[in-house]
Amino acid sequence: MSSVFINLGYLGASALFVAGLKGLAHPRSAPRGNLMGATGMLIAVAMTLLDRRIVSFQAIAVTLAVGAAIGATLAVKIRMTAMPQLVALLNGLGGGASVFVAGVGLLEFRDTAVPGLSHFTVAAVASGVIGAVTFWGSLVAFAKLQELITDGSIRFPGQQLVNLILAAAAGGLALWLVLTPEPHTAYWLVVAVSSMLGLLLVLPVGGADMPVVIALLNSCSGLAAAATGFVLDNNVLIIAGSLVGASGFILTQIMCRAMNRSLVDVMAGGTTAAPRDNRAEDIYKGRVKAGSPEEVALLFDAARRVVIVPGFGMAVSQAQHVVAQLAALLRSRGVEVEFAVHPVAGRMPGHMNVLLAEANVPYDLLKDLDESNSSFDRTDVALVIGANDVVNPAARTDPASPIAGMPILDVDKSATVVVVKRSLSPGFAGIPNPLFADGKTIMLFGDGREMVQAIMKALKEG
Amino acid sequence: MDTFIAGLTIFVLALFAGFEIITKVPPTLHTPLMSGANAISGITIVGALLAAGSERDAISSWLGLAAILFATVNVVGGFLVTHRMLSMFRRPSRKDS
Numbered sequence: 001m002s003s004v005f006i007n008l009g010y011l012g013a014s015a016l017f018v019a020g021l022k023g024l025a026h027p028r029s030a031p032r033g034n035l036m037g038a039t040g041m042l043i044a045v046a047m048t049l050l051d052r053r054i055v056s057f058q059a060i061a062v063t064l065a066v067g068a069a070i071g072a073t074l075a076v077k078i079r080m081t082a083m084p085q086l087v088a089l090l091n092g093l094g095g096g097a098s099v100f101v102a103g104v105g106l107l108e109f110r111d112t113a114v115p116g117l118s119h120f121t122v123a124a125v126a127s128g129v130i131g132a133v134t135f136w137g138s139l140v141a142f143a144k145l146q147e148l149i150t151d152g153s154i155r156f157p158g159q160q161l162v163n164l165i166l167a168a169a170a171g172g173l174a175l176w177l178v179l180t181p182e183p184h185t186a187y188w189l190v191v192a193v194s195s196m197l198g199l200l201l202v203l204p205v206g207g208a209d210m211p212v213v214i215a216l217l218n219s220c221s222g223l224a225a226a227a228t229g230f231v232l233d234n235n236v237l238i239i240a241g242s243l244v245g246a247s248g249f250i251l252t253q254i255m256c257r258a259m260n261r262s263l264v265d266v267m268a269g270g271t272t273a274a275p276r277d278n279r280a281e282d283i284y285k286g287r288v289k290a291g292s293p294e295e296v297a298l299l300f301d302a303a304r305r306v307v308i309v310p311g312f313g314m315a316v317s318q319a320q321h322v323v324a325q326l327a328a329l330l331r332s333r334g335v336e337v338e339f340a341v342h343p344v345a346g347r348m349p350g351h352m353n354v355l356l357a358e359a360n361v362p363y364d365l366l367k368d369l370d371e372s373n374s375s376f377d378r379t380d381v382a383l384v385i386g387a388n389d390v391v392n393p394a395a396r397t398d399p400a401s402p403i404a405g406m407p408i409l410d411v412d413k414s415a416t417v418v419v420v421k422r423s424l425s426p427g428f429a430g431i432p433n434p435l436f437a438d439g440k441t442i443m444l445f446g447d448g449r450e451m452v453q454a455i456m457k458a459l460k461e462g
Numbered sequence: 463m464d465t466f467i468a469g470l471t472i473f474v475l476a477l478f479a480g481f482e483i484i485t486k487v488p489p490t491l492h493t494p495l496m497s498g499a500n501a502i503s504g505i506t507i508v509g510a511l512l513a514a515g516s517e518r519d520a521i522s523s524w525l526g527l528a529a530i531l532f533a534t535v536n537v538v539g540g541f542l543v544t545h546r547m548l549s550m551f552r553r554p555s556r557k558d559s
Contacts, residue, residue: 010508017502018479024495025486027551034498034548038541041505048508054515063514063527067534074535075542083547087497090540093532094503100529101509104522119466218496222503230469232509238469239476240505246480247499251492343489350492357490357550368489 009047010236016040017240021247027363044236080358081315084214084348088141091217095134098224099191102127105231106187123230125174128187129194131224136198138217144202145210145347155204160268166197201267208312208389208428210347212255212266219248251349258343258369260395260406280432284424291442293451296418297458299442303380305336307372309409310352311345313386313421319448323385324359326452329459338365340372340382340409342390372409379414384435385448386420388427393435403429417441420451494547501540507533 016036023033048054078086102124109120143149170193177186205213222244229237256263300306308327314320327337339361345352353366367375376382384391387409394401395408411417412435419441426432435441444451487495510533514526 017505018483021480021495021499021502022483022486024491024498025483025488027488027491027548028553030491030494030551031545031548034494034541034544037498037502038545041502041507041537041541044505044508045511048511049515051512051515053512056515056517059523059527060511060514060530063530064534067531068538070531071535071538071540072542074539075546078543080547080550083493083497083543086539086543087493087500090497090500090536091503093536094500094506097504097506097510097529097532097536100525100532101506101513104513104525104529105509107522108518215496218500218503221500225503225506226473228506228509230466230473232512233465233469234508235469235472237505237508238473240502242473242476243480243483244499244503246477247484247495250481250484251496254489254492341489348493349496350489350494353490354493354547354550357547357552360550360552362553363490363551366490 003051006047006050007235009043010234013040013044013047014236014239016043017243021243080320080355081318082146083354084210084346084351085142085145087348088138088145088214088217091214091221092135092138092142094221095131095138095217095224098127098131098221098228099135101228102131102231103187103191105228106184120231120233121178123227124187125177125190127224127227127231128191129170129174130220130227132191132194133198133201134217134220134224136195137202137213137220140199140202141205141210141213141217144206159200159204163197163200166193166200169193170197204268205266206428207347208344209259209266211344211349211351212252212259212263214348215248215251215255216263216267217248219245219252222246222248255344255349258407260403280424280426283432283434284437287437287439288424289442290445291418293444293454294458294462296442296444296455297462299381299416299418300330300335300455300459301462303330303335305338305375305379305381306330307338307340307376307379307382307411307414309340309342309345309382309384309387309391309411310356311342311385311387311390312347312351313388314448315346315351315355316386317448319385319452320355320359322449322452322456324356324361326456326459327361327365329456338367338372338375340367340369340376340411342369342387342409345387345390369407369409376410376413380416382411382414382417384411384417384419384421385452388421388433389429389431391435392427392429392431392433393438394431394433397434402431411435412438412440415440418444420444420446420448422446490551491548494544497540497547498544501537501544504533504537504540507537 226241
């Protein structure tokens, strides 16, 4: 099969990737977009199998079948609440694959004796470094999200210094490898050092900072693929890789902006929120009103407009289905219901939206930060479920707060606020939330799902 | 060097195209965007197939096969789970239960 034909096939695949991603601009066209992307991939794989350089097919066929079976099982079995883990894992696998392919590419150059300083070696090293960081970083992120290791920050003294030394070591080894392409072992040394770096970079990142890390790793898995494209001199890898790199980068930026923090700040383990216990006591003492589901049901009975604010706590207590039922019940009674979703609610970008979509909430009811904030002053009841830092008015009012300047959902501007929460314990930022002590706030202490069920029961009986 | 410049040109243009397209994706679809883009980054499978199939030496074949396994899980898992998610996004309807 002529290489012109194969390359035309790759061009078609690239076009399908671009068109497919474009389809994701709207929920209606998105399924078709995804299908186009998958078709592009199928074409790319089929074209590659026609390549004359491939002489043995047996092992390939078996491996493809095994991989497809594992991938399909994961995709079908995974719970929607566990989506961040799955995406982290898949990111890592993409990075790992790039490390191996670039390694093989280097072996090939050694045999064909490419002159000293070549862009192939540079690309191979880049692919090795980015791929290894992505692979191990993603595995740590996966382990944290799956709660195999602690979700919180893991730090040790001098961690930043160790990271810098590792980065320098990776850089130095990489330079040596580029200048003297002979020692293939140097590549695996670079990979080993980068692996350590990947582990240490993600270990200090905890809980609510996960959306940033996952988006960043997403970007890296794309860049690793693009670098591999330079190694193989293959345009479809370069195009697909850079598209994904751009996508992950944009999401990383959106997430950082939504937390009013820089990427460096997040990766360094963030602000060590000093627990100021007595301040929490000062804020909450005597001001927190605990209510009952029946009281809240009465509020809903009288309300004309209700906004529901979901957070990671909703995912933890698997409350998305009852929350959706509550919204449907209220809507059937003529109440205007909307969902206000903060960009960093949950553990990955868009996490809450997927959970609510799973629970059959029509997507036009899901509003983003700006849309929601323009309507809280017209809202009778804001129902906060499992969210904390993203509704903390201290971000607006207290310049000394660790979250000062972070864009929040202004639920305190609605007439009444109902907060469903297990206790007054602080959120990820480790600071008290004045919203809980606000005069118009009613706290419903308990499990999210049980509380919402109780409210519904009271609504139906009342 | 020429191939490098050609590759770099494509890389930079594709980055621009990526930025243009992705900024239009609404926040509601950010999770499917990540998993879908993730599946596309499994394009490394092309390189993995070439590495595993060329039968140059044992190391290359094994590394290639490992890469195929990783990339296939990435591609199949990514596209399927994205499809599963996207099929849950319901059309808006004025009067529903």
